[in-house]
Amino acid sequence: MSNEAVLHTHSDAAVHEVHGDQSHEHHHHETFISKYVFSQDHKMIAKQFLITGMFWAVLGGLMSVLFRLQIGYPDATFPWLEDILGKWAKGGHITPEAYYALVTTHGTVLVFFVLTAGLSGTFANFLIPLQVGARDMASPFLNMLSYWFFFTASVVMLSSIFVETGPFSGGWTAYPPLSALGDASDGSKTGMDLWLVSMALFVVSSLLGGLNYIATILNMRTKGMSMTRLPLTIWALFFTAVLGVLSFPVLFSGFILLIFDRNFGTSFYLSDIFIKGVALPNEGGSAILYQHLFWFLGHPEVYIILLPAMGMVSEILSVNSRKPIFGYMAMIGSLFAIAILAFLVWAHHMFVTGLNPFLGSIFVLLTLLIAVPSAIKVFNWLTTLWRGNVRFTPGMMFAIGFVSLFISGGLTGIWLGNSALDIHLHDTYFVVAHFHIVMGVASMFGMFAGIYHWFPKMYGKYLNNTLGYIHFWVTIAGAYMIFWPMHYEGLAGMPRRYYDYSIWESFKQFTELNRFISTVAMIVFATQLLFLFNFFYSIFKGRKVTVLNPWGANTLEWTTPLRPGHGNWPGEIPEVHRWPYDYGKDGQEFISQTTPVGADESHH
Amino acid sequence: MTMFLTIAVVVLIFVVIFQIAKASEYVSVLKGEDISRKQNNKVNGFLMVAFLVLGLIGVWYCNKLYFGKTLMAQESASVEGARVDSMLWITIAVTGIVFIATQFILFWFAYKYQENDNRKVFYFPHNTNLEIVWTVVPAIVLTVLVVIGLRNWFLFTGEPPKNHMEVEVTGKQFNWIFRYPGKDGAFGKKYYKNIDDATNELGLLWDDQLGHDDVITTTMYLVKNKPVKLIIGSRDVIHDVGLSHFRMKMDAVPGIPTTLWFTPRYTTNEMKEMTKNPNFVYEISCDQMCGNGHYSMRGVIDVVDQEEYDVIMAKQKPKYLTTFPEKDPSKPVDSVKVAAKMAEPATKPIAKL
Numbered sequence: 020m021s022n023e024a025v026l027h028t029h030s031d032a033a034v035h036e037v038h039g040d041q042s043h044e045h046h047h048h049e050t051f052i053s054k055y056v057f058s059q060d061h062k063m064i065a066k067q068f069l070i071t072g073m074f075w076a077v078l079g080g081l082m083s084v085l086f087r088l089q090i091g092y093p094d095a096t097f098p099w100l101e102d103i104l105g106k107w108a109k110g111g112h113i114t115p116e117a118y119y120a121l122v123t124t125h126g127t128v129l130v131f132f133v134l135t136a137g138l139s140g141t142f143a144n145f146l147i148p149l150q151v152g153a154r155d156m157a158s159p160f161l162n163m164l165s166y167w168f169f170f171t172a173s174v175v176m177l178s179s180i181f182v183e184t185g186p187f188s189g190g191w192t193a194y195p196p197l198s199a200l201g202d203a204s205d206g207s208k209t210g211m212d213l214w215l216v217s218m219a220l221f222v223v224s225s226l227l228g229g230l231n232y233i234a235t236i237l238n239m240r241t242k243g244m245s246m247t248r249l250p251l252t253i254w255a256l257f258f259t260a261v262l263g264v265l266s267f268p269v270l271f272s273g274f275i276l277l278i279f280d281r282n283f284g285t286s287f288y289l290s291d292i293f294i295k296g297v298a299l300p301n302e303g304g305s306a307i308l309y310q311h312l313f314w315f316l317g318h319p320e321v322y323i324i325l326l327p328a329m330g331m332v333s334e335i336l337s338v339n340s341r342k343p344i345f346g347y348m349a350m351i352g353s354l355f356a357i358a359i360l361a362f363l364v365w366a367h368h369m370f371v372t373g374l375n376p377f378l379g380s381i382f383v384l385l386t387l388l389i390a391v392p393s394a395i396k397v398f399n400w401l402t403t404l405w406r407g408n409v410r411f412t413p414g415m416m417f418a419i420g421f422v423s424l425f426i427s428g429g430l431t432g433i434w435l436g437n438s439a440l441d442i443h444l445h446d447t448y449f450v451v452a453h454f455h456i457v458m459g460v461a462s463m464f465g466m467f468a469g470i471y472h473w474f475p476k477m478y479g480k481y482l483n484n485t486l487g488y489i490h491f492w493v494t495i496a497g498a499y500m501i502f503w504p505m506h507y508e509g510l511a512g513m514p515r516r517y518y519d520y521s522i523w524e525s526f527k528q529f530t531e532l533n534r535f536i537s538t539v540a541m542i543v544f545a546t547q548l549l550f551l552f553n554f555f556y557s558i559f560k561g562r563k564v565t566v567l568n569p570w571g572a573n574t575l576e577w578t579t580p581l582r583p584g585h586g587n588w589p590g591e592i593p594e595v596h597r598w599p600y601d602y603g604k605d606g607q608e609f610i611s612q613t614t615p616v617g618a619d620e621s622h623h
Numbered sequence: 624m625t626m627f628l629t630i631a632v633v634v635l636i637f638v639v640i641f642q643i644a645k646a647s648e649y650v651s652v653l654k655g656e657d658i659s660r661k662q663n664n665k666v667n668g669f670l671m672v673a674f675l676v677l678g679l680i681g682v683w684y685c686n687k688l689y690f691g692k693t694l695m696a697q698e699s700a701s702v703e704g705a706r707v708d709s710m711l712w713i714t715i716a717v718t719g720i721v722f723i724a725t726q727f728i729l730f731w732f733a734y735k736y737q738e739n740d741n742r743k744v745f746y747f748p749h750n751t752n753l754e755i756v757w758t759v760v761p762a763i764v765l766t767v768l769v770v771i772g773l774r775n776w777f778l779f780t781g782e783p784p785k786n787h788m789e790v791e792v793t794g795k796q797f798n799w800i801f802r803y804p805g806k807d808g809a810f811g812k813k814y815y816k817n818i819d820d821a822t823n824e825l826g827l828l829w830d831d832q833l834g835h836d837d838v839i840t841t842t843m844y845l846v847k848n849k850p851v852k853l854i855i856g857s858r859d860v861i862h863d864v865g866l867s868h869f870r871m872k873m874d875a876v877p878g879i880p881t882t883l884w885f886t887p888r889y890t891t892n893e894m895k896e897m898t899k900n901p902n903f904v905y906e907i908s909c910d911q912m913c914g915n916g917h918y919s920m921r922g923v924i925d926v927v928d929q930e931e932y933d934v935i936m937a938k939q940k941p942k943y944l945t946t947f948p949e950k951d952p953s954k955p956v957d958s959v960k961v962a963a964k965m966a967e968p969a970t971k972p973i974a975k976l
Binding site: 198206289306341343406408416419528 | 647678737745767870881909910913
C-alpha cells in the first residue's frame, strides 16, 4: 500500500545517501576532533552523552552522600569536609545553606542531566539508527548540537557551584517566590541565574535531540521495518521524544516568566510579599501558575525518564528469556496510554496548594488510571519470563531488578495519587521513598541493563561479569535498604528537605534509622565506583567480543560489524522480514529480523 | 589520619574484588564460556530466591522495628484523620497483596525458568483473554479506591460544620503567626503594605473596626471536638501547614488564601497519656521548602477543652489594644494622642480593601 511505497522511497533515499557517505569516508581522514569531539556519528554522540551523564551521576551521587552525612550523623564533625567545602562546612559541619544547595543540585542533576540526557540521550542516539536500520540520525549536525548544548548546560551548572552566594538552593522544582527573590535565600541570587541559564540550554538540547529521534524513527526505517516490527526499545524512545518535545517548551515558558519576575520587575508569580523588612510592589501574580507550568513538564518528565528504561527492559527480558515478549501490541498500547496520561495528571503534585477540589478529583481519577497500563506492563514482563530459558547476564539481572523496583515504587503511587491520602503523605519521606524507587533507582537499573547489554556493541569488549554481579546484588539490596524504611519515616509524617530533626518532638525518633540509611548509601555509592572502574577498564582491557551476535538477539544492531564505522553497515542496509521477537519459534532458538519468513513457518 | 586509613582500606577492598573478578574471568575463558555461563546462571538463580526470602524477612523485620514509631500506631488526633487512616489500611491491604504476589512470581519465575538444556521454550507471544483479565481487574480495584478516596476528599475540602471556629495562620520565614477573630467572630481587614515587624506583623488596617478585637498569638489554641477552619496565608514565600497528627496539610501561598478544616478529638494532655510521652506536643511542620531555615519552622498547637480555652482567650489582649495602649478602656485615655495615632494609618494605601 501507500505506506509501503513511502517506506520504499525512504529506504532508497537512505541507500543513496549512504553511498555518498561511504565515498566521503574513503577520501577523508577523520581527525581526532571530528571523530571524538565534534563527531556527527550517532554512536560517538551516544558515548559522549553516556560519559557526561556518568560524570554527573558520580557528582550527584557524591552530593547525596554528603547531605546524608548530615542527616545520618547530625552531631558528628568531619574536618575533611571543611577541606573540601570551605565556608560551606565550617568546623567540619555542613551548614544549612550548603545542605539545601546539595539537595537541590542533587535533584536537578540526577533528574535532568543523568536520567534524561544520560539515559535517553545515550540510548536514543545509540539504538535508534542501529535498530531501525539507518546510517545515522535524520540530522547528524543537529544531533551533535544537541550534545554540545547539553555540555554547555553542564558547564554553566557546574560553574554555579563556585559562585560566592552558592548554587541555587530552593529545591529542584524551583518554586517562586523563593526562587524569584534573592532576599528570600542566598541561593536565589547568582546561583539561580546560572541555574536558569543552564536549564534553558538543557531544554534546547532536549528539543534538538527529540525532534531528531522522532524524524529518524518515522522516516528512516529500513525496507520492511514497519512500525509494528520495531523493537520495543524504539517505541519507548519514540514516545519519550514526543513527551519531551511537547512538554519542555512549557517548562521553558515558565522559566522565561521567572526570569522576567527576577530581573525585569514583572509580577507573573509574585503578589503580596513582605520580605527583609520591605513590602514588594508586586501585586496580582500567582505563585501557583509556575507550579502548573513546571509540572506540565515535571510529570511527563517522570515518564521521559522511565519509558526508555521500560523499553530496554522489555527487549533485554525477551532476549535473555529466549522467548518473545508477551503481548507486543499491548506493550505498545500501554506505552501510548502512559504517554497520553502523562500530560493529564500534572496537578497531582499540587493537591495541597489550594487547588479547586473538583479539579483535584479529576486528577485523582486520571492519575490512578495510569496504574492500568503500568499493571499490563508488569504482568506482560512476568509472563515473558514464564516457561522461558532465562540467562542471567548482568543486563538481564538489572532488567529483573527494574521490574521488582517498578512494582514496589509503582504501588506506592496508588497511595499518593489518591488526594485524600496525599493530604497526609505529601512532602514527607514517603514521597522521597516512592519516587526514588520508581523513577530514580528503577530507571538507573534500566540504564545499567542497557549499558551491560549493549556495551559489546559500543566498545567491542565485554564488561567483567563478576564485577557486574557484585554491582547488581549490592545495588538492589542497598537500594531497598535505603528506601524501604523511608516509607515508615513518611508514615510518621517526617517532612522531606529538613536539615535537622532534633528540635522536633514528632520526628526525632529515627536517629538510628537515619544513620543506617546513610551508611548503606555510602556503601552503594562505593559500589557504583566499582562499576565505573569496570566500565573504563573494560573499554581498554576488557575481554574482546569475537562473535557478531553475543546474546543471540534478533534485532538489527547485531548484524553490523564488530566495530561499526560511521554509516553502520559496510554494504547495503539489511532488509527486515519479521518482528524482532521470534525467539524459540518452531524449535529455533532465535530468528533474526533479516531472515525471510519460511514457507512452512507457523503463524501465531 | 583516620581519613587516609579509611581510603586505604576502601581502595584495598576494591583491589581485592577486582583481582577476584579478573581471575574468575580467566578461569571462565579456560573452562569454556558455555560451562562458566551455566555455573553463573545456577548461582544467580539461587540468589534470586535467596533475595526473595531474605527480602520478605527484611520487610517483616523493618515493620517490627519501625511500625511503632509511625503514626499508624497512634490514633488520629482528628475525626477526619481517622478516615485517612482507614483508607490507608485499605490501600495497604490491596497494594500489599499485589506486592507480595508479583514479587514472588518475579523472583520465583527467574529461579524456576533459569536456563536448562532440556527445556523447550514455550513460544507464547500473546493471549487476548489473559490480557483482558489483567486490564479489567486492576481497573475495577482502582475504581473502588478512587471512590473511597474522592468521598473523603470532598468531605475534607468541603464546607466545615456550622459550629466551627476560625483561626488565621500566616507563615513567614521561619515561623507562624496565628490570629483569632475575637468576640465579634470576624477578622479585621489587612493589607501587606501595612506590615511592620515591630508593631503590626500582619499589616492589620486599624480603620476596620472588626479588627479591633482580633487577637494574635504564637501558639495555636484549639478546642477539643470543635471543628476548626484554618485560613492560611503567607507573608513571603510558599510554606505549608503540616499537621501530621491530624493527617492534614495545606500550602500557605502569598497572595492566595487557602483553607483547611478538621475536628481535633483529643486534647494535648490526653495525647500525652495515649502516646505515653510526657513531652508530646502537636507540632505544625513547614512541609514546603521555604529557605535555609525551613527545617526549624515549627509551630505549636495546644488542644484544650472549652472551659480551659475560654480562660486562655480571656487572658489574651487584642492586638489593637497592645498597639494603642491608650485605647484600652481599663486605662486612662489621652484623647489628643489617640486622635493623632488614629490618623496615621489612614494615610497609608488601602487599595486591597
